[in-house]
Amino acid sequence: MRKLIKALLFLGALLVVLAALFHFVYRPWQRNWGSTDEEVARRMPGDEIISAPGFVATRAVTIRGRPEEIWPWIVQLGYRRAGFYSYDRLDNEGLPSAERILPEYQDLAVGDEIPLSNTADAVVRALEPGRSLLLVVGRDPELPGAFTWAWGLYPQDPERTRLVTRLRWRVGSSVVRLLMDASEIWMMRKCLLGIKRRVEGSAGAPES
Numbered sequence: 001m002r003k004l005i006k007a008l009l010f011l012g013a014l015l016v017v018l019a020a021l022f023h024f025v026y027r028p029w030q031r032n033w034g035s036t037d038e039e040v041a042r043r044m045p046g047d048e049i050i051s052a053p054g055f056v057a058t059r060a061v062t063i064r065g066r067p068e069e070i071w072p073w074i075v076q077l078g079y080r081r082a083g084f085y086s087y088d089r090l091d092n093e094g095l096p097s098a099e100r101i102l103p104e105y106q107d108l109a110v111g112d113e114i115p116l117s118n119t120a121d122a123v124v125r126a127l128e129p130g131r132s133l134l135l136v137v138g139r140d141p142e143l144p145g146a147f148t149w150a151w152g153l154y155p156q157d158p159e160r161t162r163l164v165t166r167l168r169w170r171v172g173s174s175v176v177r178l179l180m181d182a183s184e185i186w187m188m189r190k191c192l193l194g195i196k197r198r199v200e201g202s203a204g205a206p207e208s
Helices: 002-031 037-041 067-075 174-200
Strands: 055-064 113-115 121-128 132-137 147-157 160-169
Touching: 002 055, 002 174, 037 055, 055 174, 067 147, 067 160, 067 174, 160 174
Parallel strands: none
Antiparallel strands: 055 160, 113 121, 121 132, 132 147, 147 160
């Protein structure tokens, strides 16, 4: 009996430690991966749309390239378009994400719809070529599942640019919030690093 009590106490203490690490270490890291305090605090397009999001994440990466070299990779994002430069089996039905700039997806305009899956589309709410893009999902920002997905390009010097992305998501339940805190980072991190690799690589010319 005494051994059982000790085991239960140990298990309880371990769970408390793991919960604390998740909340105070992993959660802040994944929500602000790669970003600076200034980038987290900076306003981005669409911040005002979701008034009380349950999930807010600002991620960033430095890319060796000018904004105009990065922009084409962003505007062609989408399900069965250029893909998401992430885990294609999970977000693009196994179709490989594009390794080149695709001219047919470069003429993006406000009001256009970008498919995120076979059941969901994002609407282009705002767009400044070479500077920022705002995608919105959900007709009513007050309903669970609505979110904004903002992209910003901020030159550091003539050769490097900061690519910053922000999700503001109205989460409907604590379970969904926990799942997003636990796993959403990995798709977004892969996406940002995928864009970085493509821009910095040699494959940047339009496909013929």
